[in-house]
Amino acid sequence: MAAGYIVTVKEIIPITHNVKTFKVTKPEGFSFVPGQATDLSLNKEGWKENKHPFTFTCLPGDDFLEFTIKLYDNPKGLTNHLKSIQVGEEFEISDAWGAIEYMGEGVFIAGGAGVTPFISIFRNLHQQQKTGNNMLIFSNKTEADIILKDEFEKMLGKNFINVITRQPDTQYYSRHIDWEYLKNIISDINQKFYVCGPDEFTKNILDTLQTLGANAEALVFEK
Ligand SMILES: Cc1cc2nc3c(=O)[nH]c(=O)nc-3n(C[C@H](O)[C@H](O)[C@H](O)COP(=O)(O)OP(=O)(O)OC[C@H]3O[C@@H](n4cnc5c(N)ncnc54)[C@H](O)[C@@H]3O)c2cc1C
Numbered sequence: 001m002a003a004g005y006i007v008t009v010k011e012i013i014p015i016t017h018n019v020k021t022f023k024v025t026k027p028e029g030f031s032f033v034p035g036q037a038t039d040l041s042l043n044k045e046g047w048k049e050n051k052h053p054f055t056f057t058c059l060p061g062d063d064f065l066e067f068t069i070k071l072y073d074n075p076k077g078l079t080n081h082l083k084s085i086q087v088g089e090e091f092e093i094s095d096a097w098g099a100i101e102y103m104g105e106g107v108f109i110a111g112g113a114g115v116t117p118f119i120s121i122f123r124n125l126h127q128q129q130k131t132g133n134n135m136l137i138f139s140n141k142t143e144a145d146i147i148l149k150d151e152f153e154k155m156l157g158k159n160f161i162n163v164i165t166r167q168p169d170t171q172y173y174s175r176h177i178d179w180e181y182l183k184n185i186i187s188d189i190n191q192k193f194y195v196c197g198p199d200e201f202t203k204n205i206l207d208t209l210q211t212l213g214a215n216a217e218a219l220v221f222e223k
Pocket residue numbers: 037052053054055056067068069070071072073074076077078079080098113116117197198199222
């Protein structure tokens with residue numbers, strides 16, 4: 001059976017209207033690679049078996065762990081319950097797992113809360129002054145949904161590109177990410193592409209990238 005670790009919530013930080021960051025204690029010797037996730041549940045009667053995957057958004061060297069979580073409204077859902085938890089409550093987490101990790105310079109394409117694996121990857125690259133030519137294309141319904149906008153702007157400058165799909169008066173590019181958009185924005189199809197978002201989003205982007213000539217081995221996503 002996979003190891004379970006009990007961690008205590010130390011800080012809860014509002015990020016957008018429906019996203020919060022939870023900082024928790026770090027078990028001794030716990031390690032993860034930026035981009036990886038864990039199975040998380042509440043260490044509370046009735047909630048222990050309700051495990052869902054969430055991505056570490058801190059740095060491997062931090063002395064705490066951190067999750068950045070979109071909170072949904074389903075009364076029976078874990079994330080709805082996370083809206084009301086307090087500092088001092090406990091989570092149980094598994095060892096880190098996942099296929100997304102940094103494999104070299106490329107284009108990162110995220111939909112909504114799918115950006116979370118890229119938070120740790122970019123924080124890590126930024127800390128090492130290695131953001132280089134990496135680019136993040138971030139799709140959200142409205143500008144109010146953009147997670148950590150200021151931090152991404154600071155880390156990536158002009159290589160942070162927002163796409164907004166359901167706010168006609170947006171200051172950003174207003175449409176879905178499709179073949180035409182990617183064809184115009186990608187200067188080199190022979191590079192890495194990192195894709196994360198809702199299943200349908202991820203599938204459409206991966207299909208489009210391959211239609212444009214991207215090599216299947218250069219696509220990094222959660223399988
Ligand atoms: C590897 C991995 C890592 C993840 N990391 C994160 C993370 O760091 N932060 C984060 O916020 N989420 C992350 N997710 C998604 C997260 O696991 C789900 O949002 C969570 O399981 C929802 O639990 P719930 O019980 O609140 O959902 P429910 O209450 O069952 O669902 C609430 C509502 O939201 C919808 N919904 C749920 N999940 C999604 C989704 N992914 N996309 C679109 N609609 C959805 C449901 O259809 C439902 O209508 C990750 C998923 C995977 C597979």
